[in-house]
Amino acid sequence: GQNIDQPTEMTATEGAIVQINCTYQTSGFNGLFWYQQHAGEAPTFLSYNVLDGLEEKGRFSSFLSRSKGYSYLLLKELQMKDSASYLCAVRALGGYQKVTFGTGTKLQVIP
């Protein structure tokens, strides 16, 4: 099975940097995703990590350590529109490669 943990809520200031952590335990790992979800909408893809290290994409970066079962999403130059839930998801190895989501972190960006 899989167990994925994230903080429930975070608050950060516009223009600042915020790091959202995710820890996971899984019997077979085949990649970790980060998604952004605004209330009432479908999740949108942000990043994908399968190897250790940092993946940077504009204001968003994602880091993975497979040995530690740890990832974080880094958001720079925060904007008000970044207020949303951020979902960490892990893909299983083999079979249908199903993706299991963590509890999600609700980020509030304040002026």
Added chain:
Amino acid sequence: GAVVSQHPSRVICKSGTSVKIECRSLDFQATTMFWYRQFPKQSLMLMATSNEGSKATYEQGVEKDKFLINHASLTLSTLTVTSAHPEDSSFYICSARALRKEERHYGYTFGSGTRLTVV
């Protein structure tokens, strides 16, 4: 890019009736469709995984006779909530994995979701 069309976006039904939700992959063939349910202020919970032409695999605790999944073609998967009750009210969303590797988006492709309200 890859698009999954999900319909209806919102539906209100009476308790005891059935509701069908459709997900169509518009510009790619989806070998696998994942169906999720999301209650307010909670994350997405995987309900079942379906492969074209075969029976769906349900997660523990999900009633297969209540949530009927059909994946009859590589572009269409349906979820039918049978004999719906108020506790089935939720946000249902599908996610597709492309058949062809070159069409495969790492993040899979989500439908826009269906808000089901059972009264």
